[in-house]
Amino acid sequence: MNSFAHSRMAWVVWGIGVFAYAVAVMHRGALGVAGLEAAAHFGTTAGVVSTFVVLQLAVYAVAQVPVGAMLDRFGSRAVITTGSLITGVAQVLLAVVDDLPLAYVARVLLGIGDACIFNSVLRLLPRWFTPRAVPVLSQVTGMAGAVGQIAAVGLVLPLIQHLGWTQGLLVATISSALAASMALLGIRNAPPGQESSTVADSWREMPRQVAGVLKHPATQLGFWIHFTCGFTYNTFVFMWGMPYLVISQGLTQPLAGVLFTLLSVAGMVAGPIIGTLTARHPLRRSTLALLVVGALVVTWTAVLLWPGRAPLALLVLLVLVIAVGGPGTGIGFDFPRTSLPHTRLGAANGVVIAGSFTGSTVLILLMGVFLDLISGGRSSYTADELRLAWTLQAPFFIVGVAGILTTRNALRRRMADDGVIVPTWREVADRIRRYRS
Template sequence: MAREASVSDNRYGRAAWVVWGVGLFAYAVVVMHRTSLGVAGLEAAQHFGTTPGVISTFVVLQLATYALAQVPVGLLLDRFGSRALLTAGVLLAGVGQVLLAFADDLPLAYAARLLLGVGDACIFNSVLRLLPRWFDAKRVPILSQVTGMCSAIGQIAAVAVVLPLIQHLGWTNGLLIAASTCLLAALATVTFVRNAPRGEATAVVADPLREIPSNVLGVTKHPATQLGFWIHFTSGFSMNAFLFMWGMPYLIVGQGLTQLAASGLFTLLSVASMVAGPIIGALTARHPLRRSNLALIVIGALILSWAAVLLWPGKAPAPLLFLLIVVIAANGPSTGIGFDFPRTNLPVTRLGAANGVVIAGGFTGGTILILLMGIFLDWVSGGADYSAQDLRLAWALQAPFFVVGLAGILISRRRLRALMAEEGVIVPSWREVVERIRRNRGAGR
C-alpha cells in the first residue's frame, strides 16, 4: 500500500520530474539573459557611449514586449503546447543576445532586446502549463512556486556568470559565450519535454479564428484572472523595476555601496526568494481560501519596508536595507499566488491565455515604473549624474502604483467571492474563523 501511495503521489514518476526539470533549466537560462542589463547596466552604458537613463529604455522595450506578448503567447500555448513554445522561446532569446553582442548602435540594440522580450514571454507560462498535466493537483501550488523560485538561479547567474564574462572578456565575447546556453536549453527541450504523458490527451485546443477574440475576452473578464493580474501587478512591479534596472544604481549611488556589496545584496535577494517560494507555496496549498490575504500581507510588508528606507534621513542602516531586500525577495513568490486563481477556476485548456494575462500584471507595472523613473531622473538631474536624493525621489513614484494595485485586488476579490458563493463556496469572515477556533478549544478542554 505504501508503494502504491508513493506512485500515486508522483503520478508519472521520473518522467514528470525530467520534463519539469528541463523546463526549469530553460527558464533559468532565459532569466539570466533577461536580467543581464540589470546587473551590467553601467557596462552597457559605457559600451554604447550613453547614460544609464537611455539604457533603461532597452529594459523598458524588453519588458513591454514581454508584457504585450503574454496573451498572444498564451493563445499559441493553448494551441501548440509547451514543448514548441519553450523551444522557440529559448532560441529567440539566444538570437537576441547574439544580436546584442554585435550591436554598436542603439537601433540594433533595441531590436535585440525586442527579440529577447518575445522569447522570454514564451517560457514561464509554458512551464506552468506542464504542471497540471504531469503532477497531482495538490502538488501544483508548491511546484509553481518552485518554478518561479528558479528565476533566482537565473538572477544569480547574471551576476556570477554574465557580468564577469563581460568584464573580463569584453562585451561581444562575453555575451556570445553566455548566449550559447540558449542552444543547450533548446536541445534539451526538444529531447526531453512532452506536453502530456504518453497515451493522454495533450489538452491543446484549436479554436476557430473567429472565436479567439470572444474566448480571450471571456478569460480576461473572469474575476479569477483579474484577481491574479492585480496580485501579480502589485507584488511584482517594484521587484521588476529593482531587478531589471534601478536596483543596482540605487544601491551604489543612493546608498553608497561598492559594486561588490551591491552584487552581494542582489545575490541575497535571489537566495531569499528561493527560500520564500516553497513557504508561500505550502501556505497557498494549505489555506486556499486565504490566498489573497497572504498576498496582501507580503505586499503590506513591502510598502512598509520601502517607506522606512526612503523616509530614513541619509543612507539607510544596513539592517533596514537588508530587510528591504528580503521583503522584495518575498514578493517574487507572492506574484505566483496570482496563478493559483485561474488554475482553480478555469479549464486547463484556457490556462495559457489566463496565465498570460496574469503574467502581464507585474511586468506591465514594472515597465511603466522603469520608464517613469528614467524620465524623471533625466529631468531632475538635467543630464548630469544622478544624486542619492534624485534616486530617493524616483523610487517614491511607486506610491500610486501600490494604491491602484491594492484597489484592483480588493475589487476583483469581492467579485470572485460573489461568484464562488453562487457555486456554494463561502469564504468565512475572520470573525467567524476566530469564533470557530474558540469553540474548538473550548470543546477540547
C-alpha cells in the same frame, strides 16, 4: 498519479522547462547588472539604457496574452523551443551591434522569446503533477528565476568584464541553444495515454476565447496580485536597484552584488513556503498576497524616509522583503488554475504574468524620465534624486491594492453562487473559540 509518486518522466519534463526558464531570466537580467557596461559600450547614459529594459519588459508584458493563446493551441514543447531560440538570437544580435536602433531590435526579440518560457512551464504542471503539488512546484519553478538572476550576476557580468561586451554575451548565449535542444528532445505536453492538452480553436474563435478568459474574475485577481507583489521586485532587479544601492546608499558594487545574491537566495527560500501556504489555505490566498504587499509598503517607507543613508541592516531587510514579493506574484496563478479549464491556462496565466511586468515597465520608464528631468540630463544621478525616484511607487501600490480588493469581491460572489463561501475572520475566530472550549 498519487501525490509525489510522479513518474521519472514528469520530473525530466519539468526540469528541462525549469532550466529553459533560468536561462531566459539570466539573459533578461543581464542589463540590470551590467547597465554601466552597457552604457559604456553604446556610449550613452544609464537613463537611455533603462529604455532598453523598458522596451524589453513592455514587449514581454504585451506578448503574454498572444503567446498564451499560442500555448493553448500548440503546447509547451513547441513554445519553449521557439522561445529559447528567439532569446538566443536576440542576445547574439545585442552582442555584435554597437548602435542603438539595432540594440532596441534585440531587446524586442528578447522580450518575445522570454515571454514564451515561464507560462509554458506552468502549463505543464497540472498535466504531469497532482493538484496539491502544483502550487509548491509553481513556486519552485519561479525559484529558477532566482537561479537565473544569480547567473546574471555571477556568470554574465564576469564574462562581460573579462572578455568584453561582445565575447562575453556570445559565450553566455550558448546556454539558449542548449535549452532549445533539450526542450525539443525532452519535453512532452502530456503524459503518455492522456488526451492532448491543446485546443483546436480556429483563428477566428481565438479572440472570443481570450476575451472570456480576460473577463473572468479569477484571471483579473491573479493579474492584480502579480502586479502589486511584483512591480517593485522587477524594477529593483532589472534596472534601478543596483544604482540605488551604489549611489544613493553608498555601497560598493561588490557589496551591492552580495545583496542581489541575497535577494535571489531569499526568494528561493520563500517560494516553497508561500507555495505550501497557498495549497493549505486556498480560501486565504489573497490575504497572503496582501500581507506581502503590506510588508513591501512598510519597509520601503522606512528606507525612503530614513535621513541620509539607511543602516545596512535595514537595507538587508528591504532586500529580503522584496525577495518575498517575487514568490508572492506566484499566488496569482493559483486562481485561474482552480477556476478555469486547463485548456485555457495558457491565456489566463499570460494575463497574470503581464501584471507585474506592466507595472514595472511603466515604473522603470517613469523613474528614468523623472531622473533625466531633475538631473538636467547629467549622465549620473545624486543620492537624493534616486531616493525621490523610488517614491513614484506609491500610486502603483494604491492602484494595485484597490484592484485586488475589487476583483476578490467579484470572485467571491461567483464562488458563493457555486456554493463556496469564504468565512469572515470573525467567523473563523468564533469557530476557533468554540473548538478550544
